[in-house]
Each structure stands twice: as structure tokens, then as C-alpha cells.
Amino acid sequence: MDSNPQRMDCLMFRALVPGASTALCPRAPRASNYPGAAVRFPLPASRRSGLCCKAASDDDAATRAPGLETISAQITPVIDKFFVSDVQGDPDKPMEGFSQISEAIEAIGEGKYVVLVDGKDTGHLVMAASLITPQDAHFFVKAGSGLMYCPMSPKLLDRLRIQLMVREHGENEPTPEQAQTVSVDAKLGTTTGVSSQDRANTILALASPDSRSEHFRKPGHIYPIRTHRDGVLYRLGFAEAAMDLVTLAGLPSVAVTTHLAVQGLPELSKFAAQRGFPFIKVADLGRYMKKREKLVERTAVARLPTKWGDFKAYSYKSKLNSIEHVAYVKGDIGDGQDVLVRVHSECLTGDILGSLRCPCRDSLAHAMQRIESAGRGVLVYLRGHEGMRVGLAEKLSAYSMMDGGESIVEETAVDSRDYGIGAQILRDIGVRTMRLMTNNPAKFLGLRGYGLAVTSRIPVSRGSS
Numbered sequence: 292m293d294s295n296p297q298r299m300d301c302l303m304f305r306a307l308v309p310g311a312s313t314a315l316c317p318r319a320p321r322a323s324n325y326p327g328a329a330v331r332f333p334l335p336a337s338r339r340s341g342l343c344c345k346a347a348s349d350d351d352a353a354t355r356a357p358g359l360e361t362i363s364a365q366i367t368p369v370i371d372k373f374f375v376s377d378v379q380g381d382p383d384k385p386m387e388g389f390s391q392i393s394e395a396i397e398a399i400g401e402g403k404y405v406v407l408v409d410g411k412d413t414g415h416l417v418m419a420a421s422l423i424t425p426q427d428a429h430f431f432v433k434a435g436s437g438l439m440y441c442p443m444s445p446k447l448l449d450r451l452r453i454q455l456m457v458r459e460h461g462e463n464e465p466t467p468e469q470a471q472t473v474s475v476d477a478k479l480g481t482t483t484g485v486s487s488q489d490r491a492n493t494i495l496a497l498a499s500p501d502s503r504s505e506h507f508r509k510p511g512h513i514y515p516i517r518t519h520r521d522g523v524l525y526r527l528g529f530a531e532a533a534m535d536l537v538t539l540a541g542l543p544s545v546a547v548t549t550h551l552a553v554q555g556l557p558e559l560s561k562f563a564a565q566r567g568f569p570f571i572k573v574a575d576l577g578r579y580m581k582k583r584e585k586l587v588e589r590t591a592v593a594r595l596p597t598k599w600g601d602f603k604a605y606s607y608k609s610k611l612n613s614i615e616h617v618a619y620v621k622g623d624i625g626d627g628q629d630v631l632v633r634v635h636s637e638c639l640t641g642d643i644l645g646s647l648r649c650p651c652r653d654s655l656a657h658a659m660q661r662i663e664s665a666g667r668g669v670l671v672y673l674r675g676h677e678g679m680r681v682g683l684a685e686k687l688s689a690y691s692m693m694d695g696g697e698s699i700v701e702e703t704a705v706d707s708r709d710y711g712i713g714a715q716i717l718r719d720i721g722v723r724t725m726r727l728m729t730n731n732p733a734k735f736l737g738l739r740g741y742g743l744a745v746t747s748r749i750p751v752s753r754g755s756s
């Protein structure tokens with residue numbers, strides 16, 4: 292089971308009850324060119340979005356029917372969400388009432404405690420396994436459920452031959468509920484394994500690079516948890532977060548956690564504040580990591596003559612989901628200043644198959660022409676959104692419903708893993724500041740976290756081709 296609440300699929304279409312107010316589809320600049328353009332928007336403005344990928348950003352103001360500006364301005368196209376790390380813009384800004392992630396990492400590195408809140412608002416006490424003392428073990432048992440867990444990397448668990456307790460998940464990844472291993476006690480330096488001294492010794496043995504599988508007795512009193520190797524980048528779970536915090540502090544990737552007896556956000560916050568423990572949220576750590584981790588890998592580069600001119604094509608592979616993206620680069624990016632940039636999100640029906648439901652194909656052509664005539668620029672083509680997350684079938688079903696006279700609306704929630712992909716590709720190519728081709732008036736604060744800035748915004752009009 293995926294515990295990451297933000298990892299819902301990208302787009303969801305749904306039918307609406309008749310009788311809501313009707314407006315023309317803002318992503319269809321000319322209703323006559325784009326059949327089925329009548330769309331109703333009964334949702335709050337902040338949740339409205341048009342049909343079909345990022346085409347709203349391609350709205351040509353000149354061709355837009357009068358009266359549509361307001362609606363269009365309220366629409367945040369999917370494309371620009373690749374640039375903002377969260378609603379606040381700054382990926383390092385914690386949610387209200389929580390501590391900075393950097394503060395938590397520092398505390399962990401000093402052998403101190405952190406209160407970590409997961410997606411279900413459950414509180415966990417966390418520290419580094421390699422720094423535990425019997426006094427710490429005593430505090431953990433007293434403050435928590437009595438059980439002490441050690442989230443660890445799969446590599447370490449494999450080395451110590453500590454198996455999962457439930458092994459019926461076959462080839463699949465174990466779910467967070469299945470990730471608990473058989474309990475262990477260290478053979479050396481322990482008696483019953485129950486005392487604070489014994490527990491601390493077992494935990495230190497788990498974190499020691501010199502430990503071997505024969506050094507542990509099973510079952511015991513410490514419960515290792517097998518985390519996903521990609522940590523919170525893969526799953527926003529408390530175990531992954533605890534392991535990442537310890538790793539970020541530069542210590543062996545073994546954490547100690549316990550479910551705190553105190554529960555409920557206000558009580559947890561009070562518990563942490565009274566003792567001076569950093570109080571952090573797993574989701575905040577996820578954003579912190581996404582900003583810093585390399586999410587894409589450059590896989591190949593080739594010269595690519597196109598009908599618009601000569602480009603260099605760079606292929607990239609997402610480390611999170613293996614989707615391949617491509618960037619077309621024109622000319623010499625040099626110092627990376629003031630580069631003309633367009634980020635285009637894949638639209639199979641429009642880009643390749645000539646659909647007139649959206650202006651994607653024309654806007655793509657227009658961007659390529661514009662970059663070619665500027666002699667320097669980058670077009671990033673992000674793939675896998677229509678085909679995988681949105682789903683081609685959902686898109687076609689939505690069209691079909693529109694033709695049947697039903698009004699539809701699209702709800703957008705970009706997969707959080709995609710934040711930063713476009714930004715990291717641009718950064719890898721050498722872009723630092725850009726003239727961004729978009730019609731979206733959104734602010735691009737989140738870019739700063741990636742070492743990028745937008746110097747100006749260039750409206751995109753539909754191409755003449």
C-alpha cells in the first residue's frame with residue numbers, strides 16, 4: 292500500500308450534474324476549431340483546470356473569445372506545476388507549526404531526538420541508532436509504546452540476513468505493514484535483551500559496520516524495519532523518513548523509532564516544544580529531499596536535424612519511475628543566462644495524431660520555430676503524463692462524454708514525484724536564468740530552490756503551421 296497521500300494520479304475526469312453554469316473551454320481558443328468546447332466549472336476557482344494537458348498556457352489572448360480572460364487567468368496549467376515545489380513556492384519552508392528540516396538533521400547528528408509526524412498524524416520519536424545510550428533506550432521505552440523499531444536500508448538488512456516477518460509478498464515490494472522484520476537481540480553484551488542497556492547494545496550492533504548475521508539472536512526485543520532504498524523519495528512513510536534523517540546527518544543508515552504514547556497534533560507539538568525537540572512532518576522532508584536529490588539521469592545526446600532546424604537532443608531518465616524525457620537544445624547555452632525555454636507536456640492525441648481538441652501540436656511547433664529563430668534555447672518535452680498518469684482512456688472517455696452532451700471538468704493534482712523534473716533537466720543542460728515561454732502568470736518562486744530563475748515570460752501563441 293502506498294502511504295504517500297500526494298501520490299494520487301495526475302488527473303481525474305468526472306461528470307457533473309447538469310444545471311451548473313457554463314463557460315467556453317479556456318483551452319479551446321476557438322470553439323469552432325475545437326468541438327465539444329462547452330465545459331462547466333462548478334468547482335472553486337482554485338481547483339479549476341481545463342481539458343487536455345497544458346494547453347491553457349497556449350491560449351492566445353488575441354484569439355480568445357471576449358469574457359474568457361477571467362476564467363483563463365484562474366487556470367493553472369499542469370505544465371507550470373513542474374516548476375513549483377509546493378503552494379508556498381519554497382520547498383524548504385515547513386508547514387505551519389513545524390520545524391525546519393535542517394534543524395532536525397542537526398539534532399539527529401548530535402544524538403538528540405526528533406518528533407516526526409507521518410501522513411496519519413501519528414507521532415514517532417526518532418534518533419540515530421549509532422549514537423544510542425542506555426539512557427536514550429530508557430527514554431524511548433518510557434515515552435513510547437514500549438516497542439523500539441530500527442528502520443534500516445535493505446542493503447544492511449540483507450548483509451545481516453535479517454528477514455521480513457511476513458514473506459508472502461512474493462516479487463512485490465513489501466507494504467509498510469509488511470516491512471517489519473523478525474525481532475533481534477545482540478548476542479554479545481546482552482542477557483535477556485529487555486533492559487535499556489541490552490536494547491542499546493542491540494541497536495548499536497545493528498548500526499555497526501562490523502556486525503555479522505551470527506551476532507544476533509532471533510526473536511529478540513528490537514524490531515528492524517525494512518525501508519525502501521529510495522527513502523521518502525519513494526514512500527512518505529515514517530520509517531523511510533527516519534532512515535533518511537539519519538543518512539542526511541552523515542551517520543550509518545539505521546534509525547531508532549517508537550510510536551509516541553502522546554498522540555494528536557496539538558499534544559505532539561506541545562510534547563516536542565516542552566523538551567526542545569525539533570517537530571517535523573514527513574511530507575516536509577519529502578520536499579526537502581526532492582529539491583536536493585538528482586531525480587533525472589542524462590542517458591544520451593545526439594545531433595538532431597528537424598524540419599525547424601538543427602538541434603541537439605538530450606535524453607533523460609527519471610530515477611523515480613524510469614520514464615524517459617527529452618530536451619531539444621539549440622545553439623550554445625554558454626553561461627546559461629537568459630535562455631529561451633519552453634516546457635511541453637506530452638499530448639499524444641494532439642502532438643502526434645493531429646487532434647483538433649487542443650492546440651498542443653501548434654504550440655509545440657510555434658515554440659520550436661521561435662527557439663530556432665532565436666538561435667539559442669531549450670525545449671523540454673516531458674513524457675508519460677497523458678499516457679500513464681492521466682490515462683489516454685480517461686482523456687478519450689472525457690471527449691466522448693462531451694460529445695454526448697455531458698459537461699465535464701478535470702481535476703488536477705500533479706504527482707508530487709514530478710516536481711522538479713523539468714527544472715533538473717534545465718539545470719543539467721546548463722540553464723540558469725530563462726525567458727520562459729508560457730501564458731501562465733504564475734510566480735515561479737520554487738525555481739530558486741533548483742538554482743533557476745525566470746527573467747521574463749513570453750506569451751505563447753498558436754503556431755501558424
Ligand SMILES: [Zn+2]
Binds near residue numbers: 343649
Ligand atoms: Zn493536447
